[in-house]
Amino acid sequence: MPSRPREVRCPGYRRRDPTQSLLYELLREHLETFLAELDAHPGLALPRFVKRELRGFLECGVLAHGFARVHCTSCARDSLVAFSCKGRGFCPSCGGRRMSATAAHLVDHVLPETPIRQWVFTLPFSLRLRCAFDHELLAFVRRIFTRVVFSYLARQARAKALPSGALGFRSGAVNIVQRAGGSLNLNPHFHAVFIDGVYTRATLLGPARFHELPAPEPADVDWTLARIHSRLRSLFERCIDTEQEFESRETNELLLHLASASVHGQAATGDGNGRALPGLFTPEPDPRPERDSPKPSCSLVLLRIGRRATRFNK
Incomplete structure (x- = not known):
């Protein structure tokens, strides 16, 4: 007697309903009115890409x-799958899906x-606003950061007296802007x-061999940060000297004003315009007098992930 086909149970597709979120209701009620009020004032209109992101959401x-x-x-079963906006800067759903897909691709x-x-490398305040608008400058800073870390890894390999092989010490990295x-x-x-180590090859076409470092x-981190700072010092000074020229070239005054206030953690509108915004985890002020110690202009944070990056599914 032939066996009955095994029934396959599918978990099914559960469609999300963005219209029930508070963010969606807020934009649906006030977005067009907000944009119309800005368009009525010369110099305050939002850029087209911002409007496209908001309306696409x-x-x-x-x-x-x-x-x-x-x-x-x-x-x-048949299911209806709504089209997505595929936005990169505002939509939480599309941003989360892109993040998960990118992480899965990197791991796999x-x-x-x-x-x-x-x-993790942070920039001084004098460069943050400029890098937010100047993609070439941001790419230049990222390239310097990546190359200096590579040089540090090669320096560590030479300190361990590892053979450099036919192609020298090679490593790899994935660098993403936040x-x-x-x-x-x-x-x-x-x-x-x-990669927390270097690769070497005994011959040009030979197999690559990995050496963990x-x-x-702390002294190594200080050396790396000092080397990055020395390579960017002239760039820092040039950006500070041309900050006024940069502001005059930016045509959208509203966007520049909001971005500048956001960089410095200040209120951008209302009676408190220009005042510092308190943080959620701001510590209590120290009653002792401040010391005349220079504040760091940039910083590095390191975290060991393990044998491999962990994959998270959203």
């Missing part, structure tokens, strides 16, 4: 703005089975994952 995941019909051959197809260490700080303030900085000491 109101159409993301809503069936009335387009959908695809998907059929499951296992459970013979890019990062090798080696120790990984995260390096544009917001912990308070959602404008703070362009870099999150990079570096010891964890960086």
Whole structure:
């Protein structure tokens, strides 16, 4: 007697409903009025890419703005999947999906089975506003940061007397720009994952051999940061000297004003315009007098991830 086919149970597709979120209701009620008021004042209109992101969010995941019909051959069910806006700067759903897809791609197809260490590099305040608008400058700073860390890894390999082989010491990294700080303030900085070691080849076409390096000491971090600072010193001075020229070239006064206030953690509108905003975890003020110690202009934070990056599914 032939056996009955085994029933396959599918978990099913649960469609999200963005119209029930508070953010969606807020933009649906006030976005067009807000944009119309800004357009009525010369110099205060938002850029087109900002309007496109905000209006695209109101159409993301809503069936009335387009959908695809998907059929499951296992459970013979049809589902409607609404089109997404695929935004990069505002939509939480599209941003989270892009983040998860990028992390899965890096873990499955890019990062090798080696120790990984995260390096976080922050910029001085004098460069943050400029880097937020100048993509070439931001790419230049990122390139310097990456090359200096590579030179540090090669320096550590030479200190261990490792053979450099035919091609010298090679390593790898993935460097991603993070544009917001912990308070959602404008703070362009870099999150990079570096292979915690170097590769060498005995011959040009020979197999690559991995050499794990010891964890960086505080002196190593200081050396790396000082080298980055020395390479960017002339760039810092040039950006400070041309800050007024940069502001005059920026045509959108509202966007520049909001970005500048966000960088410095200040209120941008209202009676408290220009005042410092208190942070959620701001410590109590120290009653002792302040010391005349120089404040760091940039910083590095290191974190050992392990044998491989961990994959998170959203």
